[in-house]
Amino acid sequence: MTxxxxxxYEISVPGRTAATTPALDVPQATLPTEMLRxxxxxxxxxxxxxxxxxxxxxxxxxxxxxxxxxxxxxxMKYNPKTNEVAASLPGFSRVHPYQxxxxxxxxxxxxxxxxxxxxxxxxxxxxxxxxAAGAHGELTGVLIMRAYHRARGDEKRTRMLIPDSAHGTNxxxxxMSGLQMVEIKxxxxxxxxxxxxxxxxxxxxxxxxxxxxxxxxxxxxHLAEIADLVHGCGGLLYGDGxxxxxxxxxxxxGELGFDVLHYNLHKTFSTPHGGGGPGSGPVGVVEKLAPFxxxxxxxxxxxxxxxxxxxxxxxxxxxxxGYVPGEPAYFFHFDWPAQSVxxxxxxxxxxxxxxxxYTYIRMLGATGLRAVSEHAVLNANYxxxxxxxxxxxxxxxxxxxxxxLEGRLPDAPDVHALDISKRLMDYSFHPPTxxxxxxxxxxxxxxxxxxxxxxxxxxxxDALLQIAEEARTQPHLLHEAPHxxxxxxxxxxxxxxxxxxxxx
Amino acid sequence: MTYLPHTDxxxxxxxETIGIERIADLFTDVPATKRFPVxxxxxxxxxxxxxxxxxxxxxxxxxIDHYPCFLGAGAYDHFIPSVVRHIIGRxxxxxxxxxxxxxxxxxxxxAIFEYQSMVCALTGMDVxxxxxxxxxxxxxxxxxxALSVARGRRRKVVLAPAVHPEYRAVVRTYTQGxxxxxxxxxxxxxxxxxxxxxxxxxxxxxxxxxxxxxxRLLNLNKLQALADAAHAHQxxxxxxxxPISLGLFRPPGDYGADVVxxxxxxxxxxxxxxxxxxxxxxxxxxxVRRMAGRLVGQTEDRQGRRGFVLTxxxxxxxxxxxxxTSNICSNEALNxxxxxxxxxxxxxxGLRQIAGLCYHRAHYAAARIAAIPGFALADESPFFKEFVxxxxxxxxxxxxxxxxxxxxxGGYELGRDYPILxxxxxxxxxxxxxxxxxxxxxxxLEEVLP
Numbered sequence: 046m047t048x049x050x051x052x053x054y055e056i057s058v059p060g061r062t063a064a065t066t067p068a069l070d071v072p073q074a075t076l077p078t079e080m081l082r083x084x085x086x087x088x089x090x091x092x093x094x095x096x097x098x099x100x101x102x103x104x105x106x107x108x109x110x111x112x113x114x115x116x117x118x119x120x121m122k123y124n125p126k127t128n129e130v131a132a133s134l135p136g137f138s139r140v141h142p143y144q145x146x147x148x149x150x151x152x153x154x155x156x157x158x159x160x161x162x163x164x165x166x167x168x169x170x171x172x173x174x175x176x177a178a179g180a181h182g183e184l185t186g187v188l189i190m191r192a193y194h195r196a197r198g199d200e201k202r203t204r205m206l207i208p209d210s211a212h213g214t215n216x217x218x219x220x221m222s223g224l225q226m227v228e229i230k231x232x233x234x235x236x237x238x239x240x241x242x243x244x245x246x247x248x249x250x251x252x253x254x255x256x257x258x259x260x261x262x263x264x265x266x267h268l269a270e271i272a273d274l275v276h277g278c279g280g281l282l283y284g285d286g287x288x289x290x291x292x293x294x295x296x297x298x299g300e301l302g303f304d305v306l307h308y309n310l311h312k313t314f315s316t317p318h319g320g321g322g323p324g325s326g327p328v329g330v331v332e333k334l335a336p337f338x339x340x341x342x343x344x345x346x347x348x349x350x351x352x353x354x355x356x357x358x359x360x361x362x363x364x365x366x367g368y369v370p371g372e373p374a375y376f377f378h379f380d381w382p383a384q385s386v387x388x389x390x391x392x393x394x395x396x397x398x399x400x401x402x403y404t405y406i407r408m409l410g411a412t413g414l415r416a417v418s419e420h421a422v423l424n425a426n427y428x429x430x431x432x433x434x435x436x437x438x439x440x441x442x443x444x445x446x447x448x449x450l451e452g453r454l455p456d457a458p459d460v461h462a463l464d465i466s467k468r469l470m471d472y473s474f475h476p477p478t479x480x481x482x483x484x485x486x487x488x489x490x491x492x493x494x495x496x497x498x499x500x501x502x503x504x505x506x507d508a509l510l511q512i513a514e515e516a517r518t519q520p521h522l523l524h525e526a527p528h529x530x531x532x533x534x535x536x537x538x539x540x541x542x543x544x545x546x547x548x549x
Numbered sequence: 550m551t552y553l554p555h556t557d558x559x560x561x562x563x564x565e566t567i568g569i570e571r572i573a574d575l576f577t578d579v580p581a582t583k584r585f586p587v588x589x590x591x592x593x594x595x596x597x598x599x600x601x602x603x604x605x606x607x608x609x610x611x612x613i614d615h616y617p618c619f620l621g622a623g624a625y626d627h628f629i630p631s632v633v634r635h636i637i638g639r640x641x642x643x644x645x646x647x648x649x650x651x652x653x654x655x656x657x658x659x660a661i662f663e664y665q666s667m668v669c670a671l672t673g674m675d676v677x678x679x680x681x682x683x684x685x686x687x688x689x690x691x692x693x694x695a696l697s698v699a700r701g702r703r704r705k706v707v708l709a710p711a712v713h714p715e716y717r718a719v720v721r722t723y724t725q726g727x728x729x730x731x732x733x734x735x736x737x738x739x740x741x742x743x744x745x746x747x748x749x750x751x752x753x754x755x756x757x758x759x760x761x762x763x764x765r766l767l768n769l770n771k772l773q774a775l776a777d778a779a780h781a782h783q784x785x786x787x788x789x790x791x792p793i794s795l796g797l798f799r800p801p802g803d804y805g806a807d808v809v810x811x812x813x814x815x816x817x818x819x820x821x822x823x824x825x826x827x828x829x830x831x832x833x834x835x836x837v838r839r840m841a842g843r844l845v846g847q848t849e850d851r852q853g854r855r856g857f858v859l860t861x862x863x864x865x866x867x868x869x870x871x872x873x874t875s876n877i878c879s880n881e882a883l884n885x886x887x888x889x890x891x892x893x894x895x896x897x898x899g900l901r902q903i904a905g906l907c908y909h910r911a912h913y914a915a916a917r918i919a920a921i922p923g924f925a926l927a928d929e930s931p932f933f934k935e936f937v938x939x940x941x942x943x944x945x946x947x948x949x950x951x952x953x954x955x956x957x958x959g960g961y962e963l964g965r966d967y968p969i970l971x972x973x974x975x976x977x978x979x980x981x982x983x984x985x986x987x988x989x990x991x992x993x994l995e996e997v998l999p
Contacts, residue, residue: 049655049854053663053893063894064630066902070984074912077931080766082799086670089896092632099636099660099890106656108644116646123552124644127596132821133634136607141620142823143961145948148611152822155606165588177682177824178879180866184723191726217866217876221693223726226871264578296579297586311879315552317640319883320657321647321679321843323825339722379965387722391623391685391715391812392823404603410593413551415585419572420553426575427563443575470653478649481867498554499563530652533850540848540860544837546676547666 049531050101053088054548063092105531106320107475113501115428117447117478117490118212118260120290120312122421127408128316128401137400142392146376152396153375157343159403160327166406166414167286167306168299169329171382173338174394179287181389182307182326183218183254188386189305189330189337190252190281191222196337196384199248199279206245206253206275208237210261210482212285215254224251231484235263235440237271246274252281252304258288258445260482260490262425272302281305281334289313290494291422291445294415298329305330314402325398336384341377341393348374420495421446424502428493431506435513439485447492449485457516462487464523465512471529472508551593611958613820617986618958621935621977622762623684623713624823625815627793627903628981633817633890643883647843651858657882658857661845664889671795671892672809673802674831678842680880681828684812685716688756688789689723690830690841690875691808695754695785696727697839697874703753703784707744710734711761712789714966720756729753737967741771745778754808755779758789759801763927763963763975764911764935766794769804776805785836792816792829792888794933796900797908808832817891818884827884838864841875843882903980907934911978914987918976921991923998927973935977937963937970941998944974955993 090098107114114121132138140149160172176182187205194202205219208229219226227245232238237255253275258264265271275282284298284306290313292298298306310316311324318324330338348370377393409417422445429438429448436450452462466476466489478490493502515522527533555563564570576584594602613626637643641656648654648661661679668677681687692706706724708717708731717734732747733739739747741757748755755775759767776786787808788801793815801809813827814820832840838861846860866873895903915936919926923941938960940947948959964971978987 049856050659052659052666054666057896059897062896062899063632064896064899066899066906067980067983069906069909071910071913071987074909076797076908077766080769080798080931082795082797082803085796085897085901087667087895087897087900088893089898090893092894095890095894096632096635098893100639102656102660103636103639103641104656105654105659106641106645107650107653108641110640110644114644114646116649119646121644121646124640125552127600129638130600131603133819134603134607135614136604136610136612138819138821139612139614140610140822141613141618141626141820141958142624143620143622144611144618144958145952148952148958149822151606151609154609155603162590165590168586177686177881178877180876180878181682181686184876188722188725212878213866213868213870213873214876214878216871217869217873220871220873221723221726221876223728264576266578269580294588295576295585296583300583300586301580317643317883318646318879319643319881320645320660320886321882322879323682323881323884324879325825386725388685388715388718389722390719390824391683391713391826395682395824396822397819397825400603404599407591407594407599407602408596409551411588411590413593414588414590416553419575420555422575423555423560423563423567423572426567430567443578445575466650467652470650475653476650496552496554499559527652531655532652532854532856533852535651535850535856535858536848537858537860540846540858541863544844544860545847546662546837546844546860547669548663 050098052548053090053098056094056098057088057090059089061089061091063090063095112473113497113505114475115477115491115493116475117492118287120492120494122315122494123496124315124317125405128404131404132397132400150375153343155403156399157345157375159399160343162406163308163327163329166293167329168297170332171335171338172327172329173342174327174399175339175390176307176326176328177390177395178322178324179307179309179326180214180218182328183214184221185328185339185389186283186305186307187218187222189334190283191224192337192384192386193334194251201249202251204249205251209484210259211254211256212260212287215285235261236265236267239267239270242271242274246278248279250278250280252283254283254285256285256288258291261440261449262444262447263440263442264445268301287312288446291418293418294411295418299331305334310398310402315405316398316401323395323398325395336382337386338382339387339389340382340385341379343375344378345373345375348372417495424493424495424497428491428502428506432509435510447490449482450489451485452487452489454513454516457520460516460520460523462489464526467534468512468523468526469508470527474505474508616956616958617989619960619976619990620958622961622975623812624820625979626820626981627815627979629817630894632894633887636890637883637887642886648859651856655856658845660886660889662847662857664885665845667889667892668829668831671792671800672790672831673800674809675834676837677831678840678844679882680885681830681842682881683826683828684789684810685719687810687828687830688716689720691787691810692720692724692754693875694836694839694841698785698836699753703751704728705730705732705751705753707732707747707752707755708734709744709757710737710739711763712756712758713762716789737969741767741775745775748778748782748784750782752782752784754785754787756787760791760794760933763937764932765930766798766933769799772804793904793907796904813888816888818887825881825884827881827888839874842877842880906980910982910987911936914976914978917991918994921995924994934979935975937973937975939972940974947997950997951993957990957993
């Protein structure tokens with residue numbers, strides 16, 4: 046990796062710019078002088094300096110295209126380049142969201158078909174593509190659950206049950222929706238503790254938010270009983286789709302008892318994570334929840350032989366309006382769904398991300414998607430098998446797409462998961478997720494994904510085994526790691542105590 | 550198989566290590582009756598096949614490279630310098646995730662730190678976060694922050710009617726479980742003076758948009774008076790701003806804003822049929838521990854080398870869970886990177902020039918359209934790059950006419966949000982609309998009335 050590079054402000058020289066602008070070709074209008082700003086302290090750099098600055102910064106980064114990125118719960122699979130080409134087609138990227146529907150039929154058709162594909166894959170009756178990320182889909186789903194109960198006049202339901210292994214977004218989404226969360230413990234096999242769940246299931250329960258497979262990478266062995274308990278008390282079962290990469294063609298959440306689920310297109314369906322977004326978090330629901338989805342949703346209708354321009358003396362030829370009589374056309378219905386929780390975002394969703402996910406699903410088809418999950422689970426179990434003799438595996442079961450080890454070693458008491466993670470960087474691997482889920486001490490959460498080869502998995506396992514050996518014999522190598530990165534361990538306490546959040 | 554590197558020999562060796570015979574044996578925890586459903590999906594396609602299909606699909610849209618477009622209303626066609634696409638196309642950036650491991654994420658972290666700095670400079674605020682999903686959700690998060698600053702004791706939001714209709718809708722969606730009341734946006738007759746009188750000790754925040762949804766630049770004295778009224782009642786003053794306008798006009802920090810939010814799409818991000826966009830969020834330093842979202846801060850390593858980390862994360866869901874300031878996790882980091890590259894490329898003078906071009910061309914267009922018999926500018930307020938035109942025929946008919954006869958994508962039909970404006974179109978003119986394109990629009994509109 047390259048050296049650190051100065052801030053863009055530090056290479057700024059007054060008078061430089063990296064952009065050209067058209068000349069003023071209209072008469073100058075009067076400017077309201079009292080409204081004009083005195084100064085605009087932005088950097089001033091030439092184009093070549095700008096490019097070098099950001100290229101150097103990019104070289105300080107780790108991405109899936111740089112190397113293995115087994116960050117548990119994040120599904121850092123390879124991001125196909127076809128997707129990028131598709132999303133940047135001018136016919137998609139150069140379309141304004143308020144263009145009349147007849148001038149955006151390609152966008153609408155793609156969205157409609159993606160809704161259908163996601164319904165089929167998840168086993169749901171309706172899908173909204175609007176949420177912009179997983180947590181956004183969660184908020185949407187929780188609002189839908191709340192609205193469903195209230196529409197039935199069941200306003201005493203204010204408690205959301207959430208397992209202790211859940212992502213932090215689950216309780217946070219619950220609070221944002223004005224509901225109270227109740228934590229449910231996990232049992233010794235990593236499942237939801239059925240006795241505790243049973244004790245909490247009553248007529249104040251909105252539902253249960255369940256990640257399945259859960260954040261331990263385990264498929265809950267009592268899923269049917271869980272669904273029955275939750276439904277039995279009048280609650281709804283929410284599915285956190287963060288871990289859908291284990292389930293494509295393996296099982297459909299809608300058939301497993303889930304009433305609502307968010308998909309993470311940036312995990313399961315290969316769209317890039319972008320350094321922290323953009324993502325996309327569509328929500329699928331069973332029929333009784335469909336009226337509560339955020340709108341608008343794309344519908345397909347057959348255009349009648351009459352032109353739909355509405356003009357009395359229409360002289361349009363068939364096809365003038367962009368619609369061909371007798372052919373299907375695609376529309377938004379802005380007054381539908383009828384009991385919608387309302388918009389969760391301006392416009393219709395992260396369309397550019399939808400194009401990428403659509404491309405991926407169409408290239409893989411049903412057999413390809415099932416192979417994705419099969420190999421994601423195969424890769425995880427292979428790594429688990431290679432590592433569990435050295436690192437403690439607290440829940441020793443067949444895992445799904447990820448697994449969680451303890452990052453502490455009996456004969457190296459001063460070594461922590463963080464040290465192991467930092468040392469992995471010296472072996473040119475991105476570390477696993479650390480310290481999550483919270484129920485495993487010193488957690489190392491490893492998700493290899495299906496796109497990694499056996500050679501890569503072996504090299505990673507060899508590195509972790511070597512590190513375990515180093516922990517016993519040369520623990521300072523771990524405590525001082527990483528050694529080969531542009532910066533060493535950074536002082537996070539200082540960053541929080543004396544916040545410097547912008548260049549001055 | 551697409552994107553899978555495994556050979557038969559690999560699979561066999563891996564199964565042996567695991568100690569099972571078949572891949573299907575990995576799935577015995579899945580209820581047998583639900584296991585391996587047949588997915589009724591279209592047959593898989595090769596790369597040339599899918600690209601050909603998508604090319605055709607994309608060409609059934611009227612893309613604005615081929616047709617003049619005068620739509621704005623929250624999504625804007627501004628030129629994107631080639632360097633922006635080049636940089637965000639670096640896969641070291643776009644295939645990374647949230648920079649949890651700072652030693653190998655200094656690229657993303659430093660770029661976000663620089664982005665935060667530039668957003669502060671634009672808005673006149675002290676701190677900016679690493680982004681929200683869009684302008685609408687950033688506005689909703691500003692409301693939630695204001696409730697938190699008031700420690701849950703205030704339940705009223707004063708909202709200007711000329712805040713983007715979809716932003717107002719999203720704010721209500723987000724807060725539907727919080728028992729809030731809203732005042733101000735029930736009628737377009739509510740002006741800045743009226744809003745001032747609506748502020749009371751129950752008010753958590755006051756929200757205005759400047760330039761407003763109709764493109765108008767609001768009176769700074771009245772904005773300052775509204776800010777003073779908000780502050781007199783310990784309420785926060787939230788301004789929704791267009792970042793391009795801030796190249797030319799006073800930042801909201803100059804007239805009392807506590808929080809500035811906005812849609813950052815116009816900073817180097819394509820229109821892309823409504824997303825992914827970029828929610829800007831900046832505020833005064835005293836509220837930093839109550840703001841949502843990711844923050845990057847400067848620090849150093851053991852050798853004293855400067856570096857950047859995610860910081861103040863005890864506000865966030867992965868640490869604070871149900872007590873977090875927001876549930877936000879993934880945001881719009883790559884769009885924020887595009888905005889940073891865009892702002893750095895244009896710099897101190899470039900952004901001012903772009904904003905000036907928008908202003909002058911919009912005023913040229915407005916004057917020429919208003920001079921056509923039957924058409925009129927809706928009011929005399931100063932405006933930036935959008936303006937409202939009252940029309941002699943129903944706006945939908947005019948837009949159909951513009952498209953059918955001239956291949957022009959016309960203005961935004963305001964009647965869909967404001968019934969009393971059902972005779973009005975909101976036109977947007979940016980530096981992408983040349984004088985000849987404006988003249989073409991004018992010549993088309995001249996034919997509307999026989």
